[in-house]
Every structure is written in structure tokens, then in C-alpha cells.
Amino acid sequence: xxxxxxxxxxxxxxxxxxxxxxxxxxxxxxxxxxxxxxxxxxxxxxxxxxxxxxxxxxxxxxxxxxxxxxxxxxxxxxxxxxxxxxxxxxxxxxxxxxxxxxxxxxxxxxxxxxxxxxxxxxxxxxxxxxxxxxxxxxxxxxxxxxxxxxxxxxxxxxxxxxxxxxxxxxxxxxxxxxxxxxxxxxxxxxxxxxxxxxxxxxxxxxxxxxxxxxxxxxxxxxxxxxxxxxxxxxxxxxxxxxxxxxxxxxxxxxxxxxxxxxxxxxxxxxxxxxxxxxxxxxxxxxxxxxxxxxxxxxxxxxxxxxxxxxxxxxxxxxxxxxxxxxxxxxxxxxxxxxxxxxxxxxxxxxxxxxxxxxxxxxxxxxxxxxxxxxxxxxxxxxxxxxxxxxxxxxxxxxxxxxxxxxxxxxxxxxxxxxxxxxxxxxxxxxxxxxxxxxxxxxxxx
Amino acid sequence: xxxxxxxxxxxxxxxxxxxxxxxxxxxxxxxxxxxxxxxxxxxxxxxxxxxxxxxxxxxxxxxxxxxxxxxxxxxxxxxxxxxxxxxxxxxxxxxxxxxxxxxxxxxxxxxxxxxxxxxxxxxxxxxxxxxxxxxxxxxxxxxxxxxxxxxxxxxxxxxxxxxxxxxxxxxxxxxxxxxxxxxxxxxxxxxxxxxxxxxxxxxxxxxxxxxxxxxxxxxxxxxxxxxxxxxxxxxxxxxxxxxxxxxxxxxxxxxxxxxxxxxxxxxxxxxxxxxxxxxxxxxxxxxxxxxxxxxxxxxxxxxxxxxxxxxxxxxxxxxx
Numbered sequence: 001x002x003x004x005x006x007x008x009x010x011x012x013x014x015x016x017x018x019x020x021x022x023x024x025x026x027x028x029x030x031x032x033x034x035x036x037x038x039x040x041x042x043x044x045x046x047x048x049x050x051x052x053x054x055x056x057x058x059x060x061x062x063x064x065x066x067x068x069x070x071x072x073x074x075x076x077x078x079x080x081x082x083x084x085x086x087x088x089x090x091x092x093x094x095x096x097x098x099x100x101x102x103x104x105x106x107x108x109x110x111x112x113x114x115x116x117x118x119x120x121x122x123x124x125x126x127x128x129x130x131x132x133x134x135x136x137x138x139x140x141x142x143x144x145x146x147x148x149x150x151x152x153x154x155x156x157x158x159x160x161x162x163x164x165x166x167x168x169x170x171x172x173x174x175x176x177x178x179x180x181x182x183x184x185x186x187x188x189x190x191x192x193x194x195x196x197x198x199x200x201x202x203x204x205x206x207x208x209x210x211x212x213x214x215x216x217x218x219x220x221x222x223x224x225x226x227x228x229x230x231x232x233x234x235x236x237x238x239x240x241x242x243x244x245x246x247x248x249x250x251x252x253x254x255x256x257x258x259x260x261x262x263x264x265x266x267x268x269x270x271x272x273x274x275x276x277x278x279x280x281x282x283x284x285x286x287x288x289x290x291x292x293x294x295x296x297x298x299x300x301x302x303x304x305x306x307x308x309x310x311x312x313x314x315x316x317x318x319x320x321x322x323x324x325x326x327x328x329x330x331x332x333x334x335x336x337x338x339x340x341x342x343x344x345x346x347x348x349x350x351x352x353x354x355x356x357x358x359x360x361x362x363x364x365x366x367x368x369x370x371x372x373x374x375x376x377x378x379x380x381x382x383x384x385x386x387x388x389x390x391x392x393x394x395x396x397x398x399x400x401x402x403x404x405x406x407x408x409x410x411x412x413x414x415x416x417x418x419x420x421x422x423x424x425x426x427x428x429x430x431x432x433x434x435x436x437x438x439x440x441x442x443x444x445x
Numbered sequence: 446x447x448x449x450x451x452x453x454x455x456x457x458x459x460x461x462x463x464x465x466x467x468x469x470x471x472x473x474x475x476x477x478x479x480x481x482x483x484x485x486x487x488x489x490x491x492x493x494x495x496x497x498x499x500x501x502x503x504x505x506x507x508x509x510x511x512x513x514x515x516x517x518x519x520x521x522x523x524x525x526x527x528x529x530x531x532x533x534x535x536x537x538x539x540x541x542x543x544x545x546x547x548x549x550x551x552x553x554x555x556x557x558x559x560x561x562x563x564x565x566x567x568x569x570x571x572x573x574x575x576x577x578x579x580x581x582x583x584x585x586x587x588x589x590x591x592x593x594x595x596x597x598x599x600x601x602x603x604x605x606x607x608x609x610x611x612x613x614x615x616x617x618x619x620x621x622x623x624x625x626x627x628x629x630x631x632x633x634x635x636x637x638x639x640x641x642x643x644x645x646x647x648x649x650x651x652x653x654x655x656x657x658x659x660x661x662x663x664x665x666x667x668x669x670x671x672x673x674x675x676x677x678x679x680x681x682x683x684x685x686x687x688x689x690x691x692x693x694x695x696x697x698x699x700x701x702x703x704x705x706x707x708x709x710x711x712x713x714x715x716x717x718x719x720x721x722x723x724x725x726x727x728x729x730x731x732x733x734x735x736x737x738x739x740x741x742x743x744x745x746x747x748x749x750x751x752x753x754x755x756x757x758x759x760x761x762x763x764x765x
Contacts, residue, residue: 037577044574047567048632057627065625250498253491260488296741300705300715301734304722309510311500318495387615388702391709392719395498398617402709405621418618425613 069415071188073172076106078114078124078181080142085112086126095191095238105185116183119168124181133168140164140176147176190412192238199232239416244400248420251396252428254317255382261318262325263375266291269326270333271359277337288334294327299385303394314395321382321389328378336370337363372439376432383428387421397421516725524728529736531559534728542726561714561736567631568713569740571706572699575635579642580692583608586643587650588676593659605651611644620706634711638702642695649691650684657683690752700744704737 013021045051074096077089090100102108105117113125120132127143128150138157139150147164149157156167166174175182195201200219201209213225220228234242272278273287303320310316345362353361390398401417404410455463496503519525520536527534527545534543548560558566588594589604616637623633661679670678707715714737721729 040573041577044570047570048574048635050632053627053630053632059626062622062626065622246498250495253494256487257491257495260484292742292745296738296745298701298704298741300701300708301718301737304708304719308722309501309512310503310506313499313501314495315499315501315503318491384613384615388617388705388709391617392705395495401615401617402621405618405625408625414618414621418615421615422610422613429613 065411067170067186068409068411070190070412071186072191072412073184073186074103075182075184076116078183080126080179084126086114086124088114096197100197116185118171118183118185122174122183124183129174129176129181131166131168131174133166138166140166142176142178142181145178147178190239190416192236194236195229195232196237196239198237199229201229201232239413244397244413244417244420247390247395247397247400248417248424250314250317251386251390251398252383252424254314254321254386254390254394254396255379257318258321258386259325259329259375259379259382261322262329262378263371265322265326266328266330266333267371269330270337273330273334274337276340276342277359277363288331291327291330291334294323295331296327297324299324299389300392303389303392307393312393312395312399317386317389317394317396320394321386325378325382329375332374333367333371336367336374340366369439373436376436380425380428380432383425517727517730519728519731521728525731525735528728528732529559529561531557531561541724542729545729561717561733564712564714564717565736565740568703568707568715569700569744571631571634571638571703571711571713572696575639575642575703576692576696576699579639579646579695580688582643583646583650584688586647587654588680590647590651591654593655593657593662594672594676594680604647608644608647608651611640612648613644614640616641616702616706617709620709620711624710629710629712631707631712634703634706634713637706637711638699641702642699646691646695650688653684653687653691654680686755690755693748693752697741697745697748700741 072095074094075091077091078086079089080086088102088106090096094100096103107115107117109115109123111125113123116122116124119134120137122132123130127141129140129142131138131140134154134156136154138154141148141150146162147159149159149164153159156169158165158167162177164174164176166176168174170186172184172186174184192202197203201212204212209229212219213229216225219225223231236242269287269291273284273291275281275284278284299320302323303316306316306319310319340363344366345358348358348362386394386396387398387401390396390400391402393399397417397420401414404413404417521534524534524536524543524545526532531546531549533546537543537545545560548563549557550560550563551557586604586608589600590608592601595601595604619637619640620633623636624630627633627636657680661683662675665675665679703711703713704715704718707713708719710716714733718730718733718737721733
């Protein structure tokens with residue numbers, strides 16, 4: 001094994017001083033950056049008051065909303081009338097329709113009371129409600145003016161002066177008043193996804209619907225069953241398939257139109273902005289500052305102005321994407337043009353070709369794959385961008401998602417639109433990757 | 446002498462070469478023409494569709510395109526500066542349009558930060574904070590996704606799917622979901638941008654990591670280095686400048702994103718700008734635009750300068 005002695009060390013030091021004497025920045029740079037970042041993070045935690053926000057957050061809502069993405073509930077109300085009978089009512093817009101038949105999970109007992117198939121079984125009588133859940137049986141007396149829990153109330157029951165809430169976990173909850181029991185029973189799935197309760201196909205099994213569509217009598221004499229079924233599906237009240245799909249299509253069109261127009265306008269401007277193609281320093285830098293300006297003003301601000309000028313809708317959205325893309329694509333194209341190899345141009349110029357022919361045969365073949373790749377990439381990312389500016393009124397699915405979230409009980413619809421958007425983004429990702437690798441070859445750009 | 450006579454007379458062999466060239470390029474030309482026709486049809490169709498679906502139509506509204514300039518021009522140009530720096534306006538008549546001073550944030554005695562600067566700082570902080578944390582989470586996730594670092598296909602599969610999901614999931618929905626949990630304000634915006642940043646950076650990073658030179662890694666492994674030591678001493682030094690410069694690029698994007706998320710309810714300068722434009726407050730809008738524009742340019746220039754120092758002239762995609 002070789003050892004370095006002092007003389008060797010001095011020798012190396014004399015020949016390669018930069019190896020042993022690092023600059024201050026090299027020695028202290030990394031720790032300084034880390035300490036600076038840490039200090040900034042502490043400042044930001046104080047600035048946003050993060051501990052308080054996290055402490056006061058309603059984390060339970062998170063699971064409730066996520067649960068609502070994949071489930072729905074039916075809310076029958078059992079009322080004890082003065083004559084002693086119990087009747088069931090459903091709220092308006094119940095998923096079972098305005099006039100539902102009694103579902104199989106509610107059974108009428110011989111004495112006029114009801115049992116609901118929930119948790120371990122819930123029995124609703126005239127004077128008391130019995131809940132079998134969490135391994136015990138609990139009785140709530142409703143004969144007086146206020147509901148009373150018999151025995152000690154467990155943790156899953158919360159009683160206030162005139163109301164008792166019973167939490168039954170995933171299967172739902174009960175709200176018990178003196179003469180009214182509200183049952184909220186949760187089911188998993190997306191109900192009415194194809195037909196809503198106003199449709200004549202509602203509640204029929206798949207085979208019934210198929211036989212109606214193919215060979216059944218016309219339900220509506222003015223149109224065939226197939227077109228009626230499509231109409232019912234397209235105009236489904238809860239899921240609004242027609243509206244959602246139209247808005248999604250608008251988002252895609254916005255991204256396509258904006259990117260394409262941006263490419264068409266950015267293309268000639270990039271030739272004028274590239275230093276090596278147009279030897280005019282003033283024009284070059286004016287155009288480059290113009291690109292920076294269009295890009296810096298950003299989609300949002302263009303969108304806000306255009307919605308004021310043209311009203312909300314995809315035209316304003318396309319315009320916003322177009323104006324920003326002129327800047328982005330113009331800048332990218334100009335950079336690509338400045339990086340080309342000048343020899344093909346010189347060769348073509350040397351045989352006396354016209355300026356247009358020089359660009360066509362000397363420049364375009366070099367940059368076309370890069371241009372196409374970057375344009376496709378921008379299109380794909382603009383589909384995501386168009387979703388967000390949709391929420392400020394620039395058209396597309398963004399506003400629909402935003403409104404569904406704000407009402408706070410349409411989380412199933414949000415989930416539906418998110419799934420559609422994820423599929424669209426994924427499909428366009430794939431198409432653009434395929435096209436790019438076909439144009440550019442396997443090289444990653 | 447006519448033009449036709451100047452055409453050079455080609456030799457037999459040259460003519461064969463020209464014919465062969467025409468044959469090979471004819472199919473490519475055909476594809477190009479078909480592609481251009483398809484794009485043209487798509488273009489005309491989408492213009493019509495977008496115009497029909499819009500509330501106002503293009504040619505009908507075009508004469509009014511610059512109508513907004515009327516309200517945008519303030520009654521007194523100095524109001525733009527007053528709005529920007531929170532000085533009271535001489536036009537103040539109690540309406541919100543000329544109320545510049547009430548949003549001041551007092552720091553120390555009479556020293557205050559003007560409202561718009563405070564909002565801009567909030568927006569910037571959202572962007573910086575979520576970029577830092579997104580970066581710190583994306584780096585380990587990217588190492589877990591890289592084929593040359595993580596041999597287990599299960600971990601790689603999981604980490605990649607997480608990145609793809611977070612990247613494709615609409616930021617808007619993250620923002621809405623967290624606004625419901627954390628109450629509206631800047632923190633849901635942080636959460637939304639943070640999650641998207643993890644996905645976007647993670648995907649970019651693992652592609653960079655998979656392209657590293659594996660010789661240093663072999664060296665560290667040959668002296669018995671653990672996986673962490675291999676990452677620290679062999680992989681990280683190769684990729685760190687690249688990762689940081691992509692992180693800086695993401696910061697530029699996130700400043701814009703936090704403005705947009707702000708406009709749809711995340712607080713910060715975006716919301717104020719949307720309200721100012723919607724209500725037609727000329728001086729306030731101009732002040733906000735000026736501030737936002739200058740900030741974005743400053744962040745872009747700073748980040749471009751830093752990136753140039755880190756990796757030299759290097760082309761970046763302006764990916765969202």
C-alpha cells in the first residue's frame with residue numbers, strides 16, 4: 001500500500017492547488033444553503049401559522065368526503081303520528097326517486113313498527129328505538145317529550161337536549177327526536193349512474209333494459225327506445241353526463257386550439273428572434289422581450305381579461321392559452337434555432353438558393369423534430385392548465401368541478417369528473433409520447 | 446436563351462438517384478400532407494365549436510375588445526402608485542375603488558407593508574415553501590423509482606405510480622379538497638401545489654437518475670458501500686446540479702400556479718386581482734398587474750441566472 005509523505009503532498013499541492021485549497025464557496029456553500037433553507041422553512045411555518053392550521057383542521061371531513069366519492073346514502077324519516085302509526089318519508093331528490101317503494105332493507109313488523117337492516121339491526125317502534133351495534137344493544141326511549149338513552153350512553157352516541165345522534169360507522173348514522181327518527185344508511189357505489197329515477201328504464205335489470213332496447217314496444221311513441229335511452233342517459237339529472245362530456249371536450253379543444261395557434265404565430269416570429277437567422281440585434285431582442293412578456297403575463301391574467309372581453313367560455317380560454325403559448329413556444333423555438341448547425345445553411349446558400357429555400361432545406365430539417373416534440377409537450381401540459389383556468393370562467397370542465405366541490409355534497413360528481421380527466425390526461429400523455437418518439441426517435445427531449 | 450435550356454442534362458446514373466430519392470420521399474410527403482389536412486380540419490372545427498360554445502362570439506365582440514381599456518385607465522395616473530404603496534387617494538369617496546390605505550399591515554409603529562406587497566409575499570411564500578418540500582419529497586421518491594438504484598420492481602412500480610398519479614391529478618381538486626378540510630386560505634394552496642410538485646419533479650428526476658454514469662457507483666460498491674452511501678457518493682454528485690436547476694424551473698412555474706390557485710379561492714394576490722378586474726377597479730388592477738409582472742420577471746431572471754451557474758447553457762422544457 002502506498003502512503004503519501006509530506007514531500008509528495010507538497011508536490012501535489014504545488015501542481016494542483018485547486019484540489020486542496022477549495023474556495024470559500026466550495027467549503028461553506030452547501031452548509032450555508034442548508035441553514036438558509038431551514039431558516040426559511042421556520043419563517044414560512046410562522047408566516048402561515050401552520051401548527052394552528054393543522055391543529056384546527058377538520059381531518060374527519062377528509063375521510064367523510066373521500067367516502068362520499070364512492071358512496072351514497074338514503075335518508076328515510078320515520079315519523080310517529082298522533083294516531084300511533086308510523087309513516088316513512090324520503091327527502092326530495094332522493095336517489096330512490098320522488099315516490100319510492102319501500103326498499104327491501106326496511107321491514108314492516110306485525111305491530112306496525114319497522115326494522116331497518118343496518119349494523120346489527122335497528123328496530124324503530126312507537127315508544128322506543130333499539131339499536132344493535134358495536135356488540136351491544138342500546139335502547140332509546142322516545143315516549144316522552146325528549147329522547148332518553150336507557151343506561152350509560154356509549155362513546156358512539158351523543159345526546160343533546162332534544163336529539164340523540166347514533167354513529168354506526170361505515171353503515172351510516174341515526175338522528176333521533178321525540179317523534180321522528182332520521183335514518184341515514186350508506187351504500188357503496190354510484191347509484192343512478194346510467195338512468196335517473198325520472199327515466200322509464202330506472203330500476204330495471206340489465207337484461208330487461210337490453211330486451212327493451214332491442215325488441216320491446218316503444219315506451220315513447222315519438223322515438224325509438226334506443227334514442228330514448230340515450231336521451232335519458234345524456235340528460236341524467238344527478239350525473240349530467242351530457243354536460244360533463246361537453247365541458248371535457250371544451251377543455252381539450254381549448255388546449256388544442258391555443259397551442260396550435262401559438263405554434264402558428266410563434267413559428268415565424270422565432271425565425272426573426274433567432275440571432276443566427278436574422279442578423280438584426282434590435283429586432284432579436286425586441287422579439288425576445290416580447291416572448292418573455294407574453295409568457296410572464298400568464299394564462300390567468302389573459303384569461304381574466306378575455307373573459308371580460310368575450311364572455312365566459314372556451315373561446316376566452318383558447319385565447320388565453322394562445323397568448324401565453326406565443327411566448328412559450330416562440331422562446332423555445334428561438335432557442336432551438338440558435339442551437340442549429342450552420343453548415344447545411346452555408347452549403348445551400350453557396351449554390352445560390354433563395355432565402356426561403358435556405359430556411360426550408362438548411363434549417364427546417366434540423367429543428368422540425370424539436371419543434372414538433374415541444375409543441376406536443378405544451379399541448380399535453382395545457383390540458384392540465386386549461387382545467388384550472390376553467391375555474392375562473394374561461395370555459396371547460398374546471399368551473400364544473402369547482403362548483404361541484406363548493407356545494408360540498410357532490411363529491412361523487414367530483415370523483416366522476418376527476419376519473420374522466422385522469423383518463424384524458426393519461427391518453428394524451430400516451431399519444432404525445434408515441435408521436436414524439438415517432439418524430440424524434442428514441443432520444444428523450 | 447430560355448429557361449428550359451439552362452436545365453442541366455443529367456447522366457443516366459444521376460437520374461436513377463433522383464428517381465430513388467423521389468420514391469422514398471413521396472410516402473413521407475403524403476403523410477405530411479395528410480397530417481396537415483387533419484390539423485387544418487381540426488383547427489377550423491375547433492374554432493367554430495369554441496366560438497359557438499362561448500357566451501360572446503368572436504366577431505360580434507371584436508369591436509368591443511378594447512372596451513375594458515376604458516375602465517382600466519385610472520382617473521388619476523398617480524393612483525397606480527398610491528394603490529401599490531398603500532397611500533390614501535385624493536379621489537377617496539368611501540368606495541372600495543379608491544380605498545388604498547385600509548389594507549396596510551403594520552409591522553412596527555408606523556412602519557407598514559402595503560396590502561399588495563403583503564399579498565405578493567403570501568403568493569411567493571406559497572410557491573417557495575411548496576417547491577422546497579416538493580423537492581425534498583420528490584428526490585427520495587425518484588431514487589425509489591430509478592431502475593439502476595432500486596432493484597425491487599415492487600417498490601419501483603409503487604413509487605412511479607404515485608408520481609404519475611400526483612402529476613396527473615388536477616391541482617384544482619386538491620385545492621378544493623384541502624379547502625374543505627383546512628378552511629379556505631393559503632394552506633390549501635400549499636397542499637395542492639406541493640402534491641403536484643412531488644409528482645412532476647419525481648417523474649423528471651427519475652429519468653435523470655436513470656441516465657447517470659454507473660462507474661462511480663461500481664467503485665463505491667466495490668469497497669463495500671451500502672445503498673445509502675452509493676446514492677450519497679456516487680449518484681447524488683452527478684445529478685444534484687440538474688435536480689436543483691429543475692427545482693428552480695419548477696419554482697417559476699409554481700409562482701404562476703399559486704397565483705392561479707389564489708384566483709380560485711386560495712388567497713394571495715390572485716384573488717385580489719380577480720376581484721379588481723371583476724369589479725372594474727382601474728388603478729388597483731394596474732397596480733396589481735405591475736407588481737405581479739415585475740415579480741414573475743424577477744423570479745424568472747434570478748432562477749435563469751442560478752440555473753446557468755449550476756449547469757451552464759442547457760435547454761429546459763417549460764413543462765407545467
